[in-house]
Amino acid sequence: MLDVDSTLSGIEGIDWLASLRDDTVARAISELTERAMRGELTLDSIYSERLALVRPTESEISVLGDEYVEAIAPGAEGAISDMKAAGVNVLLVSGGIREAILPLAARLEIPESNVHAVSVFFDAAGEYWGFDEMAPAAHQKGKRKIVELLALERPIIAVGDGMTDAEMAPAVDSFVAFTGFVSRDRVVAAAQRSVATFHELKGLVLG
Numbered sequence: 001m002l003d004v005d006s007t008l009s010g011i012e013g014i015d016w017l018a019s020l021r022d023d024t025v026a027r028a029i030s031e032l033t034e035r036a037m038r039g040e041l042t043l044d045s046i047y048s049e050r051l052a053l054v055r056p057t058e059s060e061i062s063v064l065g066d067e068y069v070e071a072i073a074p075g076a077e078g079a080i081s082d083m084k085a086a087g088v089n090v091l092l093v094s095g096g097i098r099e100a101i102l103p104l105a106a107r108l109e110i111p112e113s114n115v116h117a118v119s120v121f122f123d124a125a126g127e128y129w130g131f132d133e134m135a136p137a138a139h140q141k142g143k144r145k146i147v148e149l150l151a152l153e154r155p156i157i158a159v160g161d162g163m164t165d166a167e168m169a170p171a172v173d174s175f176v177a178f179t180g181f182v183s184r185d186r187v188v189a190a191a192q193r194s195v196a197t198f199h200e201l202k203g204l205v206l207g
């Protein structure tokens, strides 16, 4: 179970979208994101607020898809390919926007059915219409719910940089904090292990 924003890719999608708006919106949103990832705010309390402020269009989501691929973590492509070749089932679990993450998944040859994120909807003109409020990943403990619902083969290793990732810890065999882009004390404290690179992660997963 791999987080995407600031783990598999070096950007925060919602912050990137906000950077297309004026400075006040961009600053407000990146502050909300950072506080949620540090565990000071729940994801539930900010999810719809952030999207309502940004209102991403369909074409912006498409450009964000390219940005995720551009900013892929160093070594991630090779490490994921090696892990998959060794029989590891690689899943992406993200509070980010599913339609923007699919190109990254395609690049890594991860099937769409292994991508668990939040869909956004557009009207016929490609303007923002809303998001899938029922998607578990839009909620604070949603990633844990996803792990439980999937009833995956064990052992399960969850990897991420934020508190919403750390919420998976009770439902998996090992939660690994990824510190390659951002290191947060509460997340590291909640983790069994920390890694700063995908090379290290591969070593840990494949033993």
Ligand SMILES: [Mg+2]
Pocket (backbone or CB within 6 Å): 003, 004, 005, 006, 007, 160, 161, 162
């Ligand atoms: Mg993250």
